[in-house]
Amino acid sequence: MKELTYAEAINEALDEEMARDDKVILMGEDVGLYGGVWRTSVGLQQKYGIKRVIDTPISENSFVGCAIGAAITGLRPIVEIMYIDFITLALDQIINQAAKLRYMFGGKVKVPIVIKTTAGAGKGNAAHHSQSLESLFCHIPGLKVVMPSTPSDAKGLLKSAIKEDNPVIFIEHKLLYPKKEILTEEVIPLGKAKIVRGGTDITLVATSNMLYKAMDAADILKKDFNISCEIIDPRTLSPIDFEMIIGSVKKTNNALIVHESNKKAGIGTYIASIVTENAFDWLDSPVNVIGGLDCPIPYSYVLEDAVIPSQDKIINKVKEILEKG
């Protein structure tokens, strides 16, 4: 039983998978000697050498494409994109190549690549270093999208992602790196959600860092209003575990989805539509979604706080849903 931070858990997953399979390589900006801006690759270059832990030039589209080319010819690359904002530079390779190569070629190739990156606001980095772009990747057939919220999930899911023969976008949250936990050490398959807390009145589906806001909100809702929330962390956003979510909604008859990315055309509204299509007769209220404001992430903490979903917003929305219902 050991307590590790989210960053250390990710580092341990990388270490264990690199030790297990010598075809696993890691490339990205500053991942080598420095150990990554988020400290998730600390010590790996020292342990596995510059051949397997590679500092790249600032050429996102090309080093991601290079990893894809290596993936279809026998390696199992992990690529780090320092901030998810920079992944936009590599969208051609991710969307047009990684996601489609196997399909376009009639199933002739496998693309075992993990693109690990960091999303989220909260550090005053403003519009170019704070976005939550997970919905963008959920929209693309051929990609799997993982968004862990705990150290145990981060480790277990990253290990599964590295073993996966398909492209995985693995999205960490920059506020979660210091979060500590005694690791459960379980293998976590992609596509399986988790009921974080059982409840009876409403299902809260919360992703990544929003899980903690949902849990804090649920504490207050229980204590002050005697409202019992069931909280589900999807963990993998594509493919998403609708069975667990719909099962929960059929029990609680109400649902609220909370994520940091903005609501418009996002993963939350997609979850809401599938839940509504499949559990309409069980619903006492419309399925609601709280996302970030439809606004770039601003700099000052006053403005940044105004964009990101808050605990109060969750509490008020749950009360509103249940009062109407």
Next chain:
Amino acid sequence: MPEKINITKDLKVDFFKQMYTIRKFEEKVKELLPLGLIRGATHVYIGEEAVAVGACSALNSDDYIVSTHRGHGHCIAKGGSLKPMMAELLGKETGYCKGKGGSMHIANVDCGMLGASGVVASGIPIATGAAFSSKFLENKKVTISFFGDGASNNGTFHECLNLASIWKLPIIFICENNGYAITVPAKISTSVKDIAIRAKGYDMASAIVNGRDVEEIYKVTSDAVRRARDGKGPTLIEAKTYRFEGHWIGDPQVYRGKSEVESEISRDHLLDYEKKLVKENILSVSEIGSVKRKIEAELEEATQFAKESPFLDASKVADDIFS
């Protein structure tokens, strides 16, 4: 140009056969498209055959190539079979990609053809990655990345030349400079007359070859392949070529004059090479005739095969997204 690379008579015959096969394949494609048997944007390689044939002949069967939207010639030159190629263009289940890829995504992974790419310059990083994995695995395989003059203005070209140079990758970048990026002439879109000069900025070896001279292309590529295999790093080869046809079948070609096109087509390297083989007593006129008839018969057979093959059942449309 390296002089010591010898070209055998058999190889010369093979050059001719492959170039003739590509020419006839593309003519057949031009014939089938208006009939509705082939659909979508289709880019034929007529005029540029010598580049793919000369370059791919310098490779081993397990070496890699990554192709472009104008990829039929590369696929044939890398050992692709006519039946699954034509079947793919007709969208059939027996095609290389089961009818899911078509002209712009034709791939034959089994013979090292890692796919065409519908996005200009997007294949260059993939090729760089194939070379990266060969170096990592120490399997001595070499990769050729084909692209055009238009792609040489894209960031991936510059980024990948840099990556290949710093990592000394076993890759040969072959720029098929046909003078036009769809309709835009190189002279108004490209900062240099010779794209090969861009290699200097990445401390990379380079060469300019006559894209109509299959033997020169073979020799220069062979030299680059040997250096790549020996761990001496990448090369940029610029082949000056010309597409006899429009960018795609049906291109009205308003961007280039009729006299220019006629003058270029009048210098047909395929006819010249045929004459050269006769002159060098490698093949007689009648032998050339029988080589041609055999290729034409194979092509007819492939076309028939493609026509008779079934489409993949629509119930399987979403197969092959994930492994």
